Amino acid sequence: MNTSEDGAGTDDRRMIKVSKCLSRHLRHQPDRIGITLDPGGWVEIDALLAAAAAHGFPIGRDELDHAVAANDKRRFAVEGTRIRASQGHTVEVDLGLEPAAPPPFLYHGTVARNLDPIRAEGLRPMSRHDVHLSADRETATRVGARRGRPVVLTVDSGAMHRDGHVFHRSSNGVWLTRAVPPEYLRFQEGRAGLRPRAR
Numbered sequence: 001m002n003t004s005e006d007g008a009g010t011d012d013r014r015m016i017k018v019s020k021c022l023s024r025h026l027r028h029q030p031d032r033i034g035i036t037l038d039p040g041g042w043v044e045i046d047a048l049l050a051a052a053a054a055h056g057f058p059i060g061r062d063e064l065d066h067a068v069a070a071n072d073k074r075r076f077a078v079e080g081t082r083i084r085a086s087q088g089h090t091v092e093v094d095l096g097l098e099p100a101a102p103p104p105f106l107y108h109g110t111v112a113r114n115l116d117p118i119r120a121e122g123l124r125p126m127s128r129h130d131v132h133l134s135a136d137r138e139t140a141t142r143v144g145a146r147r148g149r150p151v152v153l154t155v156d157s158g159a160m161h162r163d164g165h166v167f168h169r170s171s172n173g174v175w176l177t178r179a180v181p182p183e184y185l186r187f188q189e190g191r192a193g194l195r196p197r198a199r
Helices: 010-028 045-054 061-070 112-121 137-145 157-162
Strands: 076-079 082-085 106-111 131-133 150-155 175-177
Touching (some): 010 045, 010 061, 010 082, 045 061, 045 082, 061 076, 106 112, 106 131, 112 150, 137 150, 157 175
Antiparallel strands (some): 076 082, 106 150, 131 175
């Protein structure tokens, strides 16, 4: 990485831009640069790189490989000559994930301003296909921290599974389910600056 005073962090900033470009076009707006995802969300790497270059953001194959390998959340998967996002799509794809039995508890990171609607409606996918859940509190805390001071909710995923709710596990370890009704949520009362809910 460039560590000179003039360019400290230049490589890191470039990789962030590359990663954001990949996320935008593999998860949300493939048509923006004229690529078409197949039903499983895959696109040929050469087609993606050519489209990015044609739209003013050329990416080298070495940069793409580094963005895939270095991403700590393993947001992207490469299979042969193809690439796709591991999850988080807002465009219609079928990741082909088999239903899986979740651990007894999963976790969801959010912020305090979202708690009232979550208490009323549970967790909903919003613009995504599924609700994203983490296998550990630490990961959920990092997810919540992207939006402010994090609040971690505990999901009684074992009870959900017994009651017929379907779970999938993406290739990068994120647990996916269509929604989490409020009765399966445990709020960490009195923690992270929250006041206990009136009984």
